[in-house]
Amino acid sequence: MFARLAILLYAIVSYAVFTASFLYALGFVGNYVVPKSIDKSVDVGAPSNLGEAIVVNLLLMSLFAIQHSVMARPAFKRWLAQFLPVACQRSTYVLLSSLILLLLFWQWRPIPALVWQASGITAWLLTGVHWLGWLIAFASTCMIDHFDLFGLRQALVALRGAGISGQSFRTPLLYRIVRHPLMLGFLLAFWATPEMTAGHLLFAIANTAYILVALQFEEQDLIAEFGATYQDYRRRVPMLLPRIFGAPR
Ligand SMILES: C[S@@+](CC[C@H](N)C(=O)[O-])C[C@H]1O[C@@H](n2cnc3c(N)ncnc32)[C@H](O)[C@@H]1O
Numbered sequence: 605m606f607a608r609l610a611i612l613l614y615a616i617v618s619y620a621v622f623t624a625s626f627l628y629a630l631g632f633v634g635n636y637v638v639p640k641s642i643d644k645s646v647d648v649g650a651p652s653n654l655g656e657a658i659v660v661n662l663l664l665m666s667l668f669a670i671q672h673s674v675m676a677r678p679a680f681k682r683w684l685a686q687f688l689p690v691a692c693q694r695s696t697y698v699l700l701s702s703l704i705l706l707l708l709f710w711q712w713r714p715i716p717a718l719v720w721q722a723s724g725i726t727a728w729l730l731t732g733v734h735w736l737g738w739l740i741a742f743a744s745t746c747m748i749d750h751f752d753l754f755g756l757r758q759a760l761v762a763l764r765g766a767g768i769s770g771q772s773f774r775t776p777l778l779y780r781i782v783r784h785p786l787m788l789g790f791l792l793a794f795w796a797t798p799e800m801t802a803g804h805l806l807f808a809i810a811n812t813a814y815i816l817v818a819l820q821f822e823e824q825d826l827i828a829e830f831g832a833t834y835q836d837y838r839r840r841v842p843m844l845l846p847r848i849f850g851a852p853r
Pocket residue numbers: 744748753771772773774775779783784785786787788822826
């Protein structure tokens with residue numbers, strides 16, 4: 605019983621760190637409230653040079669991408685299960701991802717050169733799409749299973765002494781329009797900004813590339829797990845762009 609309570613406590617702490625990193629991400633990407641954001645540095649020393657800024661930022665994003673994708677693979681999870689109870693695997697994944705994100709926010713080097721600046725109604729529209737993106741991302745986690753995605757369900761199931769079942773395949777609401785609404789939400793939040801700097805553009809391009817690659821791996825795993833059901837879903841529902849935008853990918 606003590607071990608199960610410890611797992612639950614660990615899951616709650618991981619979820620709290622995730623919540624902090626997600627809330628900070630809102631401020632970081634949109635340049636709201638937080639002391640250090642994508643375009644705003646708190647450094648008092650000399651600003652880093654362009655080459656250093658690009659290298660450091662790419663390294664930070666690569667660290668997140670590698671951890672996030674390697675730890676999500678079934679083979680890695682099987683290997684990890686030798687050392688870590690299945691009930692706290694997802695929380696560990698969430699905790700590490702969140703800590704790396706916080707590291708990224710802390711060590712990010714702004715590159716302030718302006719790429720575009722919108723004003724008036726265009727600026728309002730872009731800000732609206734930006735917030736719509738975050739809303740879609742959060743709502744999507746609730747549509748497939750928010751507490752499963754962030755490791756709390758597994759810890760609660762373990763507390764009851766029950767076995768942890770695998771994820772179930774779901775296609776509610778937004779998942780009938782595109783196969784990856786959570787990622788679509790992130791893309792909208794990253795790209796829609798009234799003021800695009802070179803640093804923000806680097807962030808948006810690198811994360812878009814990562815999302816496109818990561819989704820290939822995720823879909824391979826989903827096909828391996830759900831077989832014909834997922835293949836059929838893939839044929840019927842576009843990947844990221846709703847059909848009104850054209851070809852079903
Ligand atoms: C961070 S979520 C992203 C989900 C999806 N790629 C999206 O953008 O909305 C990744 C987890 O969701 C799971 N997943 C993806 N599509 C799913 C679906 N339709 N039903 C249930 N789980 C799904 C994946 O197996 C993976 O464990």
